Amino acid sequence: xxxxxxxxEQAVGSEETxxxxxxxxxxxxxxxxxxxxxxxYAFIYARVGxxxxxxxxxxxxxxxxxxxxxxxxxxxAIRGYLFATARSVLGGxxxxxxxxSEAELHEDLVMAAPQAPPSEARADTVQAILAQLSxxxxxxxxxxxxxxxxxxxxxxxxxxxxxxxxxxxLRALRAAAKVQVEL
Amino acid sequence: xxKPENRVDKIVSDLLKGRRLKLRGGDAEEKxxxxxxxxxxxxxxxxxxxxxxxRKRLEQALESxxxxxxxxxxxxxxxxxxxxxxxxxxxxxxxxxxAAHPAPAQRGGPINPKQGQWVDVAALSDLVEGQGKRxxxxxxxxxLFRRGEEVTAVTSICSHLPCELLWNxxxxxxxxxxxxxxxxxxxxxxxxxxxxxxxxxxxARVTAAGRVEVLGTA
Numbered sequence: 001x002x003x004x005x006x007x008x009e010q011a012v013g014s015e016e017t018x019x020x021x022x023x024x025x026x027x028x029x030x031x032x033x034x035x036x037x038x039x040x041y042a043f044i045y046a047r048v049g050x051x052x053x054x055x056x057x058x059x060x061x062x063x064x065x066x067x068x069x070x071x072x073x074x075x076x077a078i079r080g081y082l083f084a085t086a087r088s089v090l091g092g093x094x095x096x097x098x099x100x101s102e103a104e105l106h107e108d109l110v111m112a113a114p115q116a117p118p119s120e121a122r123a124d125t126v127q128a129i130l131a132q133l134s135x136x137x138x139x140x141x142x143x144x145x146x147x148x149x150x151x152x153x154x155x156x157x158x159x160x161x162x163x164x165x166x167x168x169x170l171r172a173l174r175a176a177a178k179v180q181v182e183l
Numbered sequence: 184x185x186k187p188e189n190r191v192d193k194i195v196s197d198l199l200k201g202r203r204l205k206l207r208g209g210d211a212e213e214k215x216x217x218x219x220x221x222x223x224x225x226x227x228x229x230x231x232x233x234x235x236x237x238r239k240r241l242e243q244a245l246e247s248x249x250x251x252x253x254x255x256x257x258x259x260x261x262x263x264x265x266x267x268x269x270x271x272x273x274x275x276x277x278x279x280x281x282a283a284h285p286a287p288a289q290r291g292g293p294i295n296p297k298q299g300q301w302v303d304v305a306a307l308s309d310l311v312e313g314q315g316k317r318x319x320x321x322x323x324x325x326x327l328f329r330r331g332e333e334v335t336a337v338t339s340i341c342s343h344l345p346c347e348l349l350w351n352x353x354x355x356x357x358x359x360x361x362x363x364x365x366x367x368x369x370x371x372x373x374x375x376x377x378x379x380x381x382x383x384x385x386x387a388r389v390t391a392a393g394r395v396e397v398l399g400t401a
Contacts, residue, residue, distance in 0.1 A: 033245050038233055045231040049224035052203045055237050062241050097206040098214045126226040145223040148199060151192065166188040173191065173216035176223070 036079050037062055040086045047090060057093055061085045132179045137172035140165060187213050191220065198224035246343065247378070291370050291381030294323055294338060294398070299386075301396040307389055310334065315350035315357060315368060320399020325385040326350060326357060327395060328368040334395050336385035337370040343379045357382075 040061050045054040064085050065078070126146075130138045136158070143149040143157060155165045187209060194217055197205060204221060225231070233241070302320035310316055310329035317339055318325055324339035326348065337357075339348050346361035356365040356373055365373040370382030386398035 034238065034242055037241060038238075041233045042231055046225045047218075047222060048204060049198045049221035049228075050201055050203055051231075051234065054231070055234070058233070058237075059241065059244075062244060066245065094218065097204060098209075098217065126223065141223060144195065145199070145220075145227050148227065166192050169195065170188040170191045170213075170216055173195075173219045173223075174212045177212070177215035177219040 033062075033065070033078060033082075036082050039079070040082050043083065043086055044090060048093070053093070057086075057089050060089045064089070129176055129179055133172060133175055136168060137175055140168050141172050141176065144169060191216050195220050195224075199227075243374075291337075291342070291383055293384040293386055295386070296321075296323065296398065296400045298400060299398045300401060301388070302399040303394050304397050304399075305395045307332070307334065307393045307395055310395065313355060314352065317350065318395075318397060320385075320397040321401050323385060323397065323399035325387070325397055325399075326368075327387060327397070332389060334387045334389055335368070336387035336397055337366070337368070337382040338385055340382075341379075342366075342370075342372075342382050348382075 037058060041054060041058045044057045044061075045051070048054055048057065061082060065082050130141055133141070139158060140154055143154045144151075149157065151162045151165050151169075154160075154169075155162045158165065160168075190209060191213060194204065194206065197203070198220060204217075206217060209217075300321075304318035304320055304325075305316060305327065307329065310327055312329050312331075315326040315328055318327055318336075324347070325336040326339055328335050328337075339357075340346070341348055341359040341361065341364060343364060344359065344361040346359055348357040348366065349360055351358045351365070354365070356367060358365050364379055366379075366382050367373060370384060372379040372381065388396050390396060
């Protein structure tokens with residue numbers, strides 16, 4: 001196709017100007033949403049503890065948020081909406097997988113949107129919670145979760161049996177669930 | 184295996200191996216133990232960022248889904264896009280949201296400068312069929328494509344991020360320098376799953392003297 005006909009300046013001139021200017025705006029909006037979704041991903045990962053579920057849930061949040069982004073909202077509103085959606089999606093996840101009610105998910109559902117990605121403060125919080133447990137409970141959780149020991153290795157370290165460590169692990173997790181405030 | 188300590192340990196083992204949560208029923212305390220285990224497993228791995236491939240998928244989904252203008256003027260300003268652009272975009276968006284959103288493939292209309300003038304950019308004999316040639320006609324950058332005695336042209340600016348395109352000789356496409364996006368000589372996006380808007384066409388003509396002219400600016 002040879003576009004050699006003279007242009008009709010009056011008809012389309014202003015339209016072209018608009019196109020050029022609107023493209024960067026759309027790109028920036030996608031960047032904003034993507035950066036916010038990084039925070040959402042970290043927020044979700046910190047609760048489900050594995051990448052596959054965190055990715056699925058983050059994608060659900062993104063898909064739900066797109067219509068809101070299309071309507072147009074301020075960046076701060078986008079963050080608020082994304083985290084509200086994230087809490088809802090997480091609530092649905094636990095509800096489906098565990099049969100937990102929203103009342104039992106109180107902490108997840110009321111937590112405010114973080115202003116920054118999780119930092120070392122999270123690890124400190126974990127230590128603070130573990131510090132409230134009895135020596136044996138703290139030891140079993142430290143070895144298992146923070147050092148990645150197998151049950152057998154934990155049993156050897158604690159001079160116990162695999163069966164006993166399993167029971168202790170369950171009791172320690174129950175105890176940690178009761179003392180945790182904001183993990 | 185049906186004892187609570189076995190059920191919970193299976194979940195803990197899965198978590199520590201990076202596997203999905205495969206949850207089973209249990210009493211309230213057991214459930215609380217499982218949610219705590221998930222959090223401890225996450226804490227062990229520290230702050231997490233998205234895997235680059237996953238981030239890319241999300242980015243593509245975000246880029247493709249909103250289609251036409253999806254920011255208000257206010258958001259454009261928040262994004263640091265500037266007052267002037269915000270004012271123009273605000274006007275555009277107000278109007279565009281009233282109309283049906285055209286599919287990306289329907290875009291790509293010709294660039295039509297208000298003070299346009301034909302600019303001699305090359306000899307027809309300089310152009311090789313199947314190869315793009317970058318030319319400049321004042322403020323208009325374009326890639327020329329020859330087919331026989333005819334010449335077509337598309338803008339040299341990506342339709343998504345406002346970056347210069349580069350001709351990829353090996354693949355016969357225009358590659359965006361800012362992100363992984365490519366366009367054919369006709370200006371259409373090569374990504375079928377998440378097609379970007381078609382490149383704007385540029386008016387081009389061949390004179391009787393065998394010169395190629397592009398409608399650009401002074």
